Amino acid sequence: MDPTLTPAGRRAAAIARHLAGALQAAPPLADAPLEPSPCLGYAAPESSEPPPAFPPAELRALLDGHHLRERDWVFRAMEESPLFRPRSRGGGRAFVSPDYNDGKEAQREATMKRIEHLARRGVFRGWLTEPGADAELRKLALLECLGVYDHSLAIKIGVHFFL
Numbered sequence: 001m002d003p004t005l006t007p008a009g010r011r012a013a014a015i016a017r018h019l020a021g022a023l024q025a026a027p028p029l030a031d032a033p034l035e036p037s038p039c040l041g042y043a044a045p046e047s048s049e050p051p052p053a054f055p056p057a058e059l060r061a062l063l064d065g066h067h068l069r070e071r072d073w074v075f076r077a078m079e080e081s082p083l084f085r086p087r088s089r090g091g092g093r094a095f096v097s098p099d100y101n102d103g104k105e106a107q108r109e110a111t112m113k114r115i116e117h118l119a120r121r122g123v124f125r126g127w128l129t130e131p132g133a134d135a136e137l138r139k140l141a142l143l144e145c146l147g148v149y150d151h152s153l154a155i156k157i158g159v160h161f162f163l
Contacts, residue, residue: 067141074145077121083114084149098150111153118146127161 005013064071078084079094086094102110118124127139139161147154 064141067138070138071141071145074118074123074142077118077123078145078149081114081117083110083117096149098152107152111150111156114150114153115157124157124161 061068078096079086084096085099086096089095098107098110100107123142126135143154143158143162146157
């Protein structure tokens with residue numbers, strides 16, 4: 001080991017040696033039991049699975065617990081806006097997800113546009129002015145919904161409203 005390397009350089013060299021050893025010990029791809037294959041199609045799980053043996057609404061009420069209407073309202077607000085990149089997945093369902101292929105600045109700009117859209121829709125109305133436990137639970141429920149979509153969105157909102 002080169003003693004003139006910085007601590008970061010020594011760690012990088014150790015990782016490089018470790019990875020080089022792991023790559024040499026790996027079996028060739030032709031002998032591997034699994035092969036990479038692109039996904040050629042998508043079918044919603046509901047189309048091929050039997051119906052659940054329990055009422056999904058009761059499970060959701062148990063897991064989410066409170067403010068179910070408000071949670072649904074925020075999810076619909078995200079599904080309806082092109083800012084949240086909705087994609088149809090069959091059965092009338094939409095799938096929304098951020099584009100992680102964008103650069104850091106583009107993601108920051110998109111996050112701010114999404115926050116502006118949510119503010120125009122009234123999502124943050126009363127977050128700083130409404131007192132009481134119910135108002136706090138509502139804020140936390142809506143913040144949880146935003147975090148399901150994108151952690152950076154939830155963190156940015158959480159820093160401004162909860163710190």
